[in-house]
Amino acid sequence: MPRIGRRRWALAAGVVCLFGAFNELGTKAWAQAQRSDNPATPGGSYATGDWGGVRSYLERLGVTFTLSYTNDFLANVSGGIKTGAVGIGIFQPHVDLDLQKLLGWEGDKIHIHGLVTHGPFFSSTYLGNILAVSNLEAGPVARLYALWYEHNAPDDHWSVRAGLMLADSQFLQSETASNFLNNGISWPTFLAGNLPASGPAYPLPAPGIRVRVKPRDDLQFQAAVFSGDPSGGDGSNLPGPLPTGTVFSFRGGAFVIAEASYLANQGKDAKGLPGTYRIGAWYATSSRFFDQRFDNTGLSLANPQSTGIPLKHTGDGGVYGVMDQTLYRVPGTDDQGLSAFLRAGGVPNDRNLINFYADGGLLYKGLVPGRPDDKVGVAFAHARIGDNARGLDADTGLFGNFFFPVRSSETMIEMMYQTQPKPWWTLQPELQYIIRPGGGVLNPDGKLRPNAWVIVLRSALNF
Numbered sequence: 420m421p422r423i424g425r426r427r428w429a430l431a432a433g434v435v436c437l438f439g440a441f442n443e444l445g446t447k448a449w450a451q452a453q454r455s456d457n458p459a460t461p462g463g464s465y466a467t468g469d470w471g472g473v474r475s476y477l478e479r480l481g482v483t484f485t486l487s488y489t490n491d492f493l494a495n496v497s498g499g500i501k502t503g504a505v506g507i508g509i510f511q512p513h514v515d516l517d518l519q520k521l522l523g524w525e526g527d528k529i530h531i532h533g534l535v536t537h538g539p540f541f542s543s544t545y546l547g548n549i550l551a552v553s554n555l556e557a558g559p560v561a562r563l564y565a566l567w568y569e570h571n572a573p574d575d576h577w578s579v580r581a582g583l584m585l586a587d588s589q590f591l592q593s594e595t596a597s598n599f600l601n602n603g604i605s606w607p608t609f610l611a612g613n614l615p616a617s618g619p620a621y622p623l624p625a626p627g628i629r630v631r632v633k634p635r636d637d638l639q640f641q642a643a644v645f646s647g648d649p650s651g652g653d654g655s656n657l658p659g660p661l662p663t664g665t666v667f668s669f670r671g672g673a674f675v676i677a678e679a680s681y682l683a684n685q686g687k688d689a690k691g692l693p694g695t696y697r698i699g700a701w702y703a704t705s706s707r708f709f710d711q712r713f714d715n716t717g718l719s720l721a722n723p724q725s726t727g728i729p730l731k732h733t734g735d736g737g738v739y740g741v742m743d744q745t746l747y748r749v750p751g752t753d754d755q756g757l758s759a760f761l762r763a764g765g766v767p768n769d770r771n772l773i774n775f776y777a778d779g780g781l782l783y784k785g786l787v788p789g790r791p792d793d794k795v796g797v798a799f800a801h802a803r804i805g806d807n808a809r810g811l812d813a814d815t816g817l818f819g820n821f822f823f824p825v826r827s828s829e830t831m832i833e834m835m836y837q838t839q840p841k842p843w844w845t846l847q848p849e850l851q852y853i854i855r856p857g858g859g860v861l862n863p864d865g866k867l868r869p870n871a872w873v874i875v876l877r878s879a880l881n882f
Contacts, residue, residue: 453487453489453509453511453554453555453879454509454554454555454587454588454605454621454622455585455588456530456532456564456565456567456584456585456588456624457530457588457589458483458515458528458530459483459485459513459515461478461483461515461517462475462478463485463843463881464841464842464843464881465843465881465882466841466843466844466880466881466882467486467882479520480520480521481516481517481518481519481520481521482514482515482516482517482521483514483515483517484512484513484514485511485512485513485514485515485881485882486510486511486512486881486882487510487511487879487880487881487882488508488509488510488511488879488880488882489508489509489511489555489877489878489879489880490506490507490508490877490878490879491506491507491508491538491553491555491600491875491876491877492504492505492506492874492875492876492877493505493506493507493541493552493553493873493874493875494873494874494875495541495545495546495871495872495873496872496873496874497869497871497872498546498853498856498868498869498870498871498872499545499546499547499548499853499856499868499869499871500544500545500546500547500856500862500863500868501545502545503544503545505538505539505541505544505545506538507536507537507538507539507541507553507555507556508536508537508538508555509534509535509536509537509555509557510534510535510536511532511533511534511535511564512532512533513530513531513532513533513564513565514530514531515528515529515530515531516528516529516530516531525573526570526571526572526573526578527568527569527570527571528568528569528570528571529567529568529569530565530566530567530569531563531565531566532563532564532565532566533561533562533563533564534560534561534562534563534564534622535560535561536555536557536558536559536560536561536622537559538558538559539558540556540558541553541556542556542602546853546856546871546873547856547857547860547862547868548829548831548853548856548857548871549603549608549612549773549802549829549856549857549858550601550602550603550608550800550802550829550831550853551601551602551603552600552601552602552851552853552873552875553600553601553602553875553877554600554601554602554604554605554606554621555621556602557621557622558661558663559663560622560661560662560663560664561663561664562622562662562663562664562665562666563583563665564622564624565582565583565584565585565624566582566583567580567581567582567583567584568580568581568582569581575633576632576633576634577630577631577632577633578630578631579628579629579630579631580628580629580631581627581628581629582626582627583624583625583626583627583667584619584624584625584627584629585619585620585621585624585625586618586619586620586625586627586643586645586674586676587605587606587618587619587620587621589629589641589643590641590643590676590678590699591606591607591610591678591697591699591739591741591762591764592695592697592741593695593741593742593743593760593762594695594743594758595743595758595759595760595780595782595796596743596760596762596778596780596798598782598794598796598835598837599780599796599798599833599835600833600835600847600849600875600877601798601800601831601833601851603776603778603800603802603831604778604780604798604800604833605621606618606620606621607739607762607764607776607778608773608776608800608802609737609739609764609765609766609771609773609774609775609776609802610701610737610764612771612772612773612776612802613656613735613766613770613771613772613773614656614674614703614735615647615648615649615650615652615654615655615656615671615703615705615707616648616649616650616652616661617649618645618649618674618703619645619646619649619674622661623649623650623661623662623666624649625645625646625648625649625668625674626645626646626667626668626669627643627644627645627646628643628644629641629642629643630642630643636682636685636686637681637682637683637685638679638680638681638682639679639680639682640677640678640679640680641677641678641680642675642676642677642678643675643676643677644673644674644675645673645674645675645676646668646669646670646671646673646674647670647671647672647673647674647703647704647705648668648670648671648672648705649666649668650662650666650668650671651666651668651670651671652670652671653670653671653705653707654670654671654672654703654705654706654707655671655705655707655709656705656707656708656709656735656770656771657709657729671705671707672703672704672705672706673703673704674701674702674703674704675701675702675703675704676699676700676701676702677699677700677701678697678698678699679697679698679699680695680696680697681695681696681697682695683695683696692744692745692746692747692748693744693745694742694743694744694745695741695742695743695744696740696741696742696743697739697740697741697742698738698739698740698741699738699739699740699741700736700737700738700739701736701737701739702734702735702736703734703735703736704733704734705733705734705735706731706732706733706734707731708731708732708733708734708735708770708771709729709730709731709732709770710729710730710731710732710769710770710807711729711768711769711770711771711772711805711807711808711810711811712769712807712808712810712811712814713729713730713807714726714727714728714729714730715728715729715730715731717730719810719811719814719818720811720814721811721814721815721817721818722814722818723818732769732770735766735767735770735771736766736767737764737765737766737767738764738765739762739763739764739765740762740763740764741760741761741762742759742760742761742762743758743759743760744758744759744760745757745758746758746759749785752785752791754784755784755785755791756783756784756785757781757782757783758781758782758783758784759779759780759781759782760778760779760780760782760798761777761778761779762777762778762779763775763776763777763778764776764777766805767805768805768806768807769805769807770807771805772804772805772808773802773803773804773805774803774804774805774806775802775803776800776801776802776803777800777801778798778799778800778801779798779799780796780797780798780799780833781796781797781798782794782795782796783795783796790838792838792839793836793837793838793839794835794836794837795835795836795837796833796834796835796837797832797833797834797835798832798833798835799830799831799832799833800830800831800833801828801829801830801831802828802829802830802858803827803828804826804827804828804858808826809825809826809827812824812825812826813825823861824859824860824861824867825859826857826858826859826860827855827858827859828855828858828859829853829854829855829856829857829858829859830853830854830855831851831852831853831854832851832852832854833849833850833851834849834850834851835847835848835849836848836849843880843881843882844878844879844880844881845877845878845879846876846877846878846879847875847876847877847879848874848875848876848877849874849875849876849877850872850873850874850875851872851873851875852870852871852872852873853870853871853873854870855868855870856868856869856870856871
């Protein structure tokens with residue numbers, strides 16, 4: 420693609436944002452769930468309509484069909500490795516079976532979900548960053564994305580889900596954060612950057628079982644165990660190619676995660692502003708978590724006398740917290756106003772590239788007059804390079820490469836606007852600014868990789 424001047428990119432971004440701000444066709448918001456494996460809500464709006472009454476008839480019987488296509492236009496206009504633009508997309512057919520309606524089995528559901536993606540990897544090619552710009556980046560793949568069975572007790576006091584499924588659509592959740600597109604915010608990088616194959620998260624599900632208990636309306640506890648390596652590998656945390664098809668494997672140990680949530684003021688008659696607060700912990704049992712600095716004899720991997728074989732550690736784990744709070748509600752409305760989120764998590768330094776991660780942001784729904792469902796927001800994500808990985812950089816300089824930089828951290832700032840031209844069509848233009856792509860590394864030309872500006876336009880269709 421030919422190089423395009425920054426002024427033209429800025430003008431394009433302005434036009435996109437103005438379109439979002441002044442479009443007068445908005446209707447009730449369609450929640451974005453482009454990478455989730457949770458069931459679709461019956462009675463949604465679809466571009467293909469009701470299929471002559473067939474769709475609504477099937478939903479009354481307990482069968483809900485959903486076909487969705489999401490496309491991202493991604494353009495690096497300044498900084499990173501090189502400028503350029505690509506288009507990527509995902510097609511997701513899925514069907515949900517309500518077995519209570521079909522067979523009279525109260526609280527039972529089956530979810531079947533496919534995933535087909537297209538387009539190249541953008542962030543690794545143009546930016547070389549840690550916090551991938553789009554939460555859809557996966558390369559070309561086609562696979563069974565989910566196949567699970569769930570039983571819910573009366574009044575939702577407890578539920579069990581088992582099958583091929585995801586952790587990122589059930590744990591560390593924040594309703595406010597789900598509106599942002601950076602992959603770090605979708606599946607926090609202290610997990611995605613350290614677990615084998617990034618853990619059981621988009622685009623790779625894993626076999627697992629999740630149990631959830633809700634003793635009161637404001638308290639919830641859940642825990643799950645998944646296969647430790649969703650790629651079907653040996654549980655190694657070293658980077659490697661991912662499979663492009665369906666994987667159903669129990670290799671690589673186990674990944675266990677547990678979470679407690681306090682759900683404040685969630686009822687319709689609650690007097691206070693709603694908020695969700697979560698604390699959690701996880702542990703992976705694999706014996707192939709490799710050290711970020713030392714080899715199997717205790718020497719630095721940068722030492723010329725090193726074996727080049729990293730020291731192996733058994734197990735990895737971490738803790739995290741999530742806050743999602745409505746700060747202001749427009750009088751007379753249910754969900755218009757200002758909300759905020761904040762999440763953070765930490766892991767050991769020796770076996771993890773990223774030892775600390777935090778993100779947060781603000782979102783306002785209904786800020787533009789006459790656009791009650793449009794959203795505008797700003798968020799950040801910060802990933803700190805672990806001490807052992809930083810130590811390896813320092814060792815590299817000590818053993819002869821004197822100008823080798825020591826990585827520190829990467830920070831991303833995201834500014835977004837979300838609007839709906841049609842009930843079944845969502846548009847989201849935004850800007851992302853990446854500070855120290857890669858944590859502070861050199862480009863192939865030997866110069867420090869500069870901060871980057873990226874334009875994103877997402878279009879999501881529900882058929």
